[in-house]
Structures are given as C-alpha cells and as structure tokens.
Amino acid sequence: MKKVLLSSIILIIGITFIGRLSYLQIFSFSTDQLDDPAIKAIYDYPERGYIYDRNGKLLVGNDPAYDVMVIPREVKPLDTLEFCNLIGLDKETFVKKLKRARVYSPRLPSVIVPQLSKEDYGRLQEKMRHYQGFYIQKHSLRYYDTKSAANVLGYISEVNNRDLAENPYYVQGELKGRTGVEKTYEDTLRGKKGVQWIQKDRFNRDIGPYKDGALDTPPEQGKEISITIDKALQEYGELLMNGKRGGIVAIEPSSGEILSMISGPTYDPSLLVGRQRSKNYTELYYDSIAKPTWDRSILAEPSPGSPFKTLNALVALQEGVMTPNTKVRCYNGFYVGNVKRGCHCGGGIRDMNSGIYKSCNAYFASTFRNIYDKFETTDEGMDIWEKHMRSFGLGGYLGSDIHTGRPGRIPNKAFYDRWYGDNRWASSTIISNSIGQGEVAATPIQLANMTAAIANRGHYFTPHLIKKIDGKDITVPKFTELRQTTIDRKHFEHIVQGMADVYNKGTAKWVRVPGIEIAGKTGTVENFTIIDSVRTQLTDHSVFIAFAPVIKPKIAMAVYIENGYYGSRYAGHIASLMIEKYIKREITRKDLEKRMLEKTLEHEYAKPLSGEEFKINEYEW
C-alpha cells in the first residue's frame, strides 16, 4: 500500500494536469487574433472612391475632416486659455471634455473637437506641436456635389454588430455603404484597408512588427465609378416633384441604363453626413407619413392602370386573337354579366389605334376576353397571358444593381385558385386586369422597363445604374445581354402608333412638346385607403409612360404621381418636361414648367389625415 501511494499520487497529478491543459488549450482555444492583446492591427484606410454621373460630372466626392484628439495621460500642463481660443471652445467645456476623455481611457485617444473647418485646421496645424498630448487626426467624409439622388446614391454609416458578425472584413468604427450604389458597389468604392500588425508589450508599447511584417498588407485604393444617372435630368426631375409624392424612372432603351430615378419626397444627401447625421436620420426615418427614405421609384407597387392596356393589345396580336383592325363597340362602358363598367372614351366604334389613344376600357375588356377565349380552359389562357407579361420584366425582380426592390405582381392561376377557388373564376372575373387595375401591380421602374421594351419593339436590357468602374465601361453580361420579350417585333408598330397618337390626338394632346415626337400612354389609377376601418377611395393616382423620339428612342420613362388625378394632369406634364429637358436640354414651355415646379399636392395628402369628409378627384387647375 505504502509503496504504491507515491506512484498513484504522481499519476493522479499527471492526469489532473493533462485534463486542465486540454481544457485550456483544446476546449477554450480560440483562433481570433484580435483577441490577443500582444498583437495590434494598425489600419491604413484608402480614400473611398468618387461617384460620377454618366457625363463625368461629380456626384459624390470626399471632404477631408479634421478632429482634434487628445491622449489624456500625455497631456502636459498648458496655457488653457490660449489653447481654448485656438480651438474655439470655452474653458468650462474644454475642462469637461478633457475629464470625460480621461474617464474613458487615459491611454486611448478621444475626440476633443470633431470636424474642424479647413480654415481652423490651417490655423491650428502649425501651433499644435506646442501642446503635448493633443493632435489632429484627418479622416474623410462623403461630400455631395448635388442635393439630389439621395435614393440612388445611398449613404454610408458605421458598421453595427450584425455587419461585424456577417463579414469579418469590418472592424468596429468603420463605415459601410447602407443603401443605393454605396451599398451595391461597397467593395469597389471602399477599396481594401491596409493592415500592419504590431507586437505590443504588456504596457501597450510597440516593440516591433509582428512576424517581421509577414502578414501585413498594403491598402488597395477604392475605385471611382460612373453611374448611368444624368445629373441634370435627375436634379430637374426632383425639382418637378416638389410637393408631390411618387416616383419617376427614366431609362435609355438602347442600353437599359437608368437615366434618372426619382422618388418624392426626397432629401438632401448631405443631411446624412457629419455631426448632425444621427439627428437628421431620425427625423427622416420616423416621418411615417411622407416617408422620405422610402424610395417610391422602386418600392411603390400601385396598379399600373391604363399603360398596361398596351401589353394586353400586344398579347392579343401575338396570339392572333385580334388584328389592328378588329372593331369593338363601346357603349360608354361594357358589360360583365349584367353589371356595367364605365368608360370615358366617349363611346362609339373603336379599333386598336383609337382604343389606345382614347384609352377605351370596353375595347380592352374585349381584348382580354379574346385572349382567354382562344384556349379551352381559363387556366391555359392564364398561363399564356402570364408568360407574356413576365417577359416584360413584370411580376418579378428585375435583377438590377439597385440595392432593393419589389417584384410587383402578375397574378397567376394559383393566385386566383387561392382567392376564388379552383374553377370558380374566368376571364370575366378578373377583367379589371385588362385595364391595369385589379390584381396587377408594378413598380415605376418596372413600368419604365416595360416602356423601354415597347420603345425597342420587343426587347430590353436589364435596367442598371453602373456605367464605368475605374474609368472602364462595364462588361457585366447581366446588363449587356439583350432580353427578348415573347412578342414578335412586327406587332409593336401598331402599338407605337397608338401611343404616338395619344400625343397627336388622344388623351395627352395638350402636353405635346414642339419638335419631339413622343409616344406615351396615360393612366388614371383608382386607389383606396383605410380610414377608421372604412375602405375609402382617394383621388386617383396619375400615371404616365412615354418614350421619345418615336424613331430611335433615347429615353423611355414612367411617371407615377400619388393622388395626382388623371394621367396627363401631373404625370403627363412632368414626363413631357423631362423628355424635353433630356433631349433638348432646355425648356421652351416656361409657363407649364413654372406651374409644375410650383404646384404641390400637399392638400391632397392632407385630406385623409384631416379627419373630415373630403371630396376626391376635384378638378381645379
């Protein structure tokens, strides 16, 4: 017994040690290098890339900002009064800030005065060395050379814990693109920070490079990009949106490049930079009525209204159920069973051309029925109709390089089976879709893209914002490959003619632009809201799609103005002004321009909030 006692103790000690060591070195072990107080990474941040518009005009650059920093324990006694004068603080604030910095950490730098102006910096720079423990740190802030395009450009902000968990690249305190192109092209714009690993001792002093700098990396410059936005057009469009809610998207049909993407109301992008950022952001973000941060040009999904008729006409032609000469009689409306639906075209006999330019509901109800009647079952008709619609980029995400979006809606048979029950619906049940009401929904950018497809007579390019990276044209296949619709090219001329006649003699004859031949289509979209749990109709949305010139189109666009009443009233005017601006670069119709710039719809938007009874669709001009 006594002989084995010592041996047992030796063995027990050995086993205990190995147990404890496996706990420490195997179970508790973590590879996170930043956890090691002996190594510190010093980062070298490259400048964030500039953003230019399609014509090389600067949209976003950088502004150097200078912070006065302090390391409290290095501060030597100083002439406080003189220093305070120099940095523009009163003595009490200075003493308080210094104290707070010391409480935070005597070793680590704290900000004493954030974001000095350039002039102050110039004055301070040479005198700074007299004050030990203080220094000026330079960093860069986004600088906006425009008050527009906040929704396109997006903003950057400090990374949060989720970003840190998702992407190991980021370190606390770094900035990251949150929305817009700042987000989509984050990696390109940001570049790559350089890292220098430093070996520290326990007093946090540098004692040399870690592993002789073998792991260090040099910074990679952020690249500048050009986006497809036309700065002048974008700014002009935002001016026109003064006091109006809605979205405008303009696309160059031959390339899919987005010329402008406007959401109203919007905000000055500079608001989200600098010392007032957080206050401004809160104000914008919590404005739940006007929602300035909600990009209506890509997120709003109203019914498309009458512009959708053009597609139904195309499908009917493609399926051979109608010819351009097919006649339909309009009885100032049409019948669905015994129920009469109204029409504002004036009645009479319509063919396809006048059906489009007079926007005849009866004509398109027939068109819609004819498409379905070609097939034995409604389901079959539905599948074909859905396929054609989707080929125009509707009812799904476009796959552009915009950071967010909505799919809109093209209803399919599953949708109606769920709604009405299998075999309990037919083309007459869903006839509202023929005139772009009902269940179809599309975002302004989808409408603009659809217009571009019509302008191209049958194809489109995925709408996108990127034009050049680092001065080189992009070659992203997704954006350069042509996307064919399911409608043959020959059918488009009839529709284009109809849309041109909308200007020549139809619903938009009052908004013609001298010298430019435009094709367009008005839309007036009924819409409802819920006030005190009662479904209440509001003034119609004003919708307009247009492209110009009719031959070799340079611009295709969709304008959607919330509660703007009929199509040509606001949307039509705005579209015509923007087309003129883009093509002619100047406006000849000054009085119209003045009216659009000055007129607001705030009174319309106030109606449902007033708590009183109100009239809709009031004609006052």
Place this chain on the structure above:
Amino acid sequence: MSGKNVLKRIDWPSIFIYMSLIAIGWVNIYSSTFSEANPSIFNFGTLHGKQLFFVGACFVAIILIMALKANFYEHFSSLIYVISMVSLLGLFLFGKTVAGATSWYDLGFFNLQPSEFAKVATALALAKYLSDIQTDIKRRKDQLATLGIILLPAILIIPQPDPGSALVFFALIFVVFREGLPLYYLIIGLLAILVFVTTLMFGTIWVGIALGLSIVLFYLLKKKKFKVPIFPLILVVVVTILFSLSVNFVFNNVFEQRHRDRFSLWLRLEKDPNKLEQIRKTIGYNTYQSEKAIESGGFSGKGFLEGTRTKGDFVPEQHSDYIFSTVGEEWGFVGTVTIVILFTLLLLRLVYLAERQKTAFPRMYGYGVISVLLIHYFINIGMVIGILPTVGIPLPFISYGGSGLLFFTVLLFIFLKLDSNRLKEGI
C-alpha cells in the same frame, strides 16, 4: 573504481529524461528572454547565456558526484546539513536582497541561493537519521526529531521571506510515511485541507451536512458485528465543526486582505464580474496572463520564438517561475503534455529505483529526491495553469536560475550515484 563501471551501472533512462528537460528548459528560457537586438546564444550577459553556463557547470558537478565514493554522502550528510544550515543563517548577515527577498549570496559572477542547497542537505540528513539503526519512527521522540530536521531549514527560510521554498521541505514528510509513520497523520492532514476548502467554498453548514451524510453512510455500510465507538465519533464531529468555524474566523479576522484575495482567486470564490476584473489586474494578474498565454497556444502552439504574449512580456517572471506558460504558448498542448509526461516518467522511474535499493539510506534519500521534485513540479505547474494558489517556486530543470538548476542536478545525481552503487554496498 573505474569510470567504466559507473557508466554501465548508472540509470540511463533517468539521465535521458533529465537531459531532455534541461534542453527543453533552455530553449524556452532563450525564447522568453529573446530580444531581436541580441540573438547570440553564447552571450553570458544574457539570461539564456548565463543559463547555458550553468548547464556546463552541471556537467562538471555530475562528474564530481560520480567520482566521489558512494558512501561519502552517507558519512558526511550530517556535516553537509550543518554547513547548509549555517549558510542559511549567514544570509541574515551577508545576504543579498533581490526583489524584496534576502535569499542570495552575491558571489560576483552569480548569486548563490543557499535554500536550494538546503534541499539536498535536508534530504541527505533525513535519510541518514531515519536509516540509523537506533531510530524508530513509531516513537514520539524520534518523530519529533525527524520533524525538527525538516522544520529547521523551513523556519530559517520563511523570514527571508521565501514561503514557497519553505513549503518544499514539508514534502519530505513523504519519506517518513514511506518509512512507517502511521498513515492517519496524512489522512487527518488531507481531511483538514478538505474541510478548509469546503468551508470557504460552501460554508460551515454544508460541512455539517456532508459530515452527517458520511456518518449515515458509515452506519449503512458497516459490518453488523462492528461496534461503533460512540465517544470518538462525537469527538470527531465536534472537532470538525469547531475547525470549520475557526476556519471562518481565521479567514475573516486573522488573514490579511491579500491572503483572502489569493484564496478567493484560487477557489474562484469571487463571482462579481467587476471585482473579478479587478482581481485579474492586480493579484490575479500573473495567473490570468499565464492561463491566457497557455490557452492561446492551442494544440500545436505558435512556434518557437513566435509566442506573442511571451514576446510582449505579458506574463511576469516568465523565464523563471512561469516558464511553463512559454511552453504552453509556443509549443501548445503537445509541448505541455510532453513535459508532464517526462516528469511523470522520471518520478515513476525514481520510485522504481528507490524501491529496488537493498539498503535503507539510498532508498530514503531516493524518496527525499522524489518528494522534493514532485512538490516543485506539482505546485509550479499547478500554479501556472491556475489550479493552485500562487506560490513562487521554480519548475525543476526547466526554470531559469543557476542555483536551482545546479542543486536539482546535484540532488538527482547523488541518488543516481547511490543507485549505481547498490550492488557493491559494503565493499
């Protein structure tokens, strides 16, 4: 006698392990004290250079030990003990103070630490006394004399102050147990430690409950015919409870705050994260940093000279008492376990060697060697990996320190010399 015989008879496995440990030790001292500015190995101005010099000195000492007759040690053990005690006494007059402890003689070129020498001397003296034909360890008088031999150096060392080294001598009690001291001394000692720890961690009430449960268990498991001695049982209960209460009293009223902190650190008594953070920065700093350094080594370590915490001097005294954390950081689990296995093998080998001795003196001396090495190894690594309270004693053969290395070598090789001579005893 011829050198050939010694080489044939000496225990090569022990020597192999010894040399491995010395080599590992030196490599890690080199790493702990490495600076880019002075990478030379043979620079005696550096600590690793000095240590290399002492490795050389060890080989000279080994040759001397082997050259001397085996019975020299037995014959002169008393004298050696006396000289050693005088050298400890002399510290009070001529000692050199380093870091608050007067534990060294300044010999110009290096500092000699007589307490290291005293470990060898006491092990020899104890073996000599116990192996004497007239000593009977069952006798109270002889027990006291034995205790005296062990306690004398400890008492001389405590005021230096060097409580760590003093503690080492108590380990020699193992020798006495091996030679017949009743085991219940050990059992009572262990139980006292158990009660002490339990009281601090859970309080007297739980000690009482545990005691009650063990008595119930005892009644259930005892043989039917066994008569329970009621009176002694009651005595045990009363003494235990009183002891437990006195532990509370002593801990709260006699101990100073720094002592309390050490125990609360060891037993993880502090739960408040703020205070824990405070402890990590003050008295728990060493332990926390060495644990972290070892942890950061992972399975295979960061590599030779790649230990970032070692380079940054995060662990204080890393070349001496905390050398094991360097091993942990740079060589990982592989390195630390290698050392644990080497020590385990060496100690087991020495137990085997001690047990095969034909006579009492070498056997008892062998046990003395084992006890001294074991307590150093146990307390040092236990402290560095955070399962024992902080006690400043070195890791034999590995830690930096000339006196330590030299006398650990002497301690071991005297025994190996005695072992090599076991068949020629009496010639």
